[in-house]
Amino acid sequence: MDYSPHTDEQVAQMLQTIGVSSIEELLANIPSEVRCRSFTLPTGLSEAEVLSACESLASPNRSLRELASFLGFGAYPHLIPTVVDALASRGEWLTPYTPYQAEASQGTLQLIYEFQTLICELMQMEVANASLYDGASSLAEAVLLALRTSGRPRILVSEAVHPHARQAIATYLQGFPAIIQELPHTNGVTDLEALAAASKDDVAAVLMQQPNVFGCLEPMEQAGQLAHRVGALFVASVYPISLGLLKPPGAYGADIAVAEGRCLGSPVAYGGPGLGLFATSQALLRKVPGRLVGCTVDQAQRRAFTLTLQTREQQIRREKATSNICTNEGWLCVRAAIFLSLLGPQGFRELAELNLQHAHALSERLRELPFVEPVFDQPFFNEFVVRYTDGVRARDVNRKLLKAGLLGGLALRPWYPALGESALWCVTEAASREQMDHVVKTLKTVA
């Protein structure tokens, strides 16, 4: 079926008004040599048939509602209040475009203004935009901003920044005369001596992640000082949920703070859509990529909202724009704004604390197992790395856990071969005591 409403009679009337006898006549300008000869697609289906076809695609999958997950690594399953889905699924949120006509888009515009404020408060930063695609591309945009602003060629990025984000940066920088230099980690955190040694006056930005890819807490304040000493921008990639407890980027002098914001009220959705959060200091305001909403008044002096500073953007500046971004992740901003409003300051702090407590509880119990040892001696938030000893392999551990309906910690070998048989475990508030008991009980049968 299709969603076109015309009856045959109406089609005939419309053709008559146009002054042609067939739709084919309207296609006369398309040369016959490029007309479509054939293509193969299954025939259309009724709603019931589509549901049944999609059910058969869904049935081999096992969701995070069926498996107890201890996977993180940039994608964190969190509880989503019912109100978020109920409100965000309204057509008025789902089906408008980017709010170009301000007077007919005050809902979206006010929401984005509230969203910008909420993100500023979360990050303790001065400016936040209306979102970018995801955490990885936000970090890449931060790098582009730093290169553009400083005129310097070198980017220092910690190896403890998520490898996918580092790969995205490398892709974004193809074609630019930039140098990406990776900083090693020592005992799970970025080696500050290496950072100090690499900090020269050709450095545009220093990139760190908090908590880092191993879940460990980085010495952000010292790193930021080292970056600033040589006039480089300090860029922090953070995990929004952790900011209920952890020092925000603004408090340790980050010039740019980015994050994957999907954890704020949106499902993991197999990694996408994400929600790229992007916040800066006031000094960088006019260099910010993406949309910004400002508060102003209408002719009756009533409070009103509109897209502003559009002269930074591609639709005006074309090849001189601060970024090529057009569509962002608006609907996830809606979800994040509702989520943060429901949690409030106390709820948000409790949420972070639940993550902290759950992760530490499981970490302690795993360490009691004879073949499990900690890898890093560092404070952590809700992720931690363990190593399996006695010849136990991470893959085998996870195979065993999967049979019991559990998704064990991520085997890190593909990304960090030097860590050997190590696994990154993540425990959020969504994991229950029973699930942790189940993990420990199952692991006891491994070796």
Place this chain on the structure above:
Amino acid sequence: MMSDTEPLIFERSVPGRRSYRLPPPDVSARTVQDLIPEEHLRHEPPPLPEVDELGVVRHFTRLSQRNFSVDTQFYPLGSCTMKYNPKLNDRIASWSRFAHMHPLQPESTVQGLLRLLYELEQSLCQITGMFAFTLQPAAGAQGELTGLKIIRAYHAPRPRPRSGGQTRTTILIPDSAHGTNPASAALSGFRVVELRSGPNGMVDLGELKQNLSDHVAALMITNPNTLGLFEKEIHAITTLCHEHGALVYMDGANMNALLGIVRPGDMGIDLLQLNLHKTFSTPHGGGGPGAGPVGVSRRLADFLPVPRVKKTGTRFAWDERAKHTIGRVHGFYGNVGVLVRAYVYIRTLGKEGLERVSRMAILNANYLKARLSETFEVPFDDHCLHEFVASLKNLKSFGVDARDVAKRLLDYDFYAPTIYFPLLVEEAFMVEPTETESKETLDAFADALIRIVEEAKTSPELVKRAPQSTAVNRVDEVRAARELDLRWTPSNQLVSA
């Protein structure tokens, strides 16, 4: 009746008020200070608003009512393809076994979803005639960026025919192109050369010839172009580019005109992005998320981003290896939630349904153009495809411009067309009705525009003061840019009437 303003969520805040309750900790708790050193701790929780659940529900419901949307109004925004977004697609995308899946869970537990992604790639190949697709780009502009990185990588190891070593550094872009095209090219480290359109609004072959050289990496072309016209010389254009060793990138934002009518791959296009949130009906969400899959010809397949979904026998798996891959542009696999919706759409419509989509979209655009032929001048007038661009310059003698007409339409309960784009039409008014609108809606819209033009002649002030029936009237954009206020602080006072 809609009230004048809705307070900010922060203004609804009362200290100590709570809504969502978390489960109690069921592990033996240690103190936070015990687990995290003081230097890492935040002293005060972030100052989020403190609102009860009903307060949150009312606030965001009332805010939503201050929006126009496809679900509530006709939304003829040119180049944006604001068609109906089927509810069925949202329903299926929200199923746990699609929405609540971890990107790193074992492939054995994701076979159905991987099959869906694989079949979506195959369908897009069929629809466009391209050889292979990546689903990773999160939006049209990121698709363009991906395409340009592929172009760069493709040319990188090849020396120019006459002078050694240096790679091709220029991208040719017609002046009618969307702003993302030059922005994406610049972001990929290319130099942009703009091609002047010919007198018929299309790419001028002479101008193209003059600018083609062994410095040119690619031509970026939009077809149908932003005037809604099919580039008739497309075959000559692609042939010419290929003769000069340049690739041809097509901005597929206007694919809603071509389904089952033209396949870009058949006309020599080397690569293109599709905007699934346009042609394939996924909701725009007030500005995203979208999805911008990139399709390429056979010779470019090895350059696509990784990972790619591969089928071996009956099993599906992610493959990180590709000989010349440009790497990754997204944290994981792209906007899967959007991809599921597009897949459902394609299954629902099938081959015949998709063929009908473009034909009905073209019928609707031409019908509206015909209904308005006495009212507006349409430069480059010819049968259009899915959209058309009128010029409202004749109204200027009454002191009324395209912006005024757009705002007045809001009073008639229609969202406004795209205005002042493309740049080569003075007082441009770009209308894309899409195939899902009924004749009754199109007639009502045409009637409203005819009436507004009358108003412009007889009582221009009415049009210039519009809108008056919306949540707010004309917004002071100059003040917004001059007195920047991008976030609320407790000292911000509510401006009263």
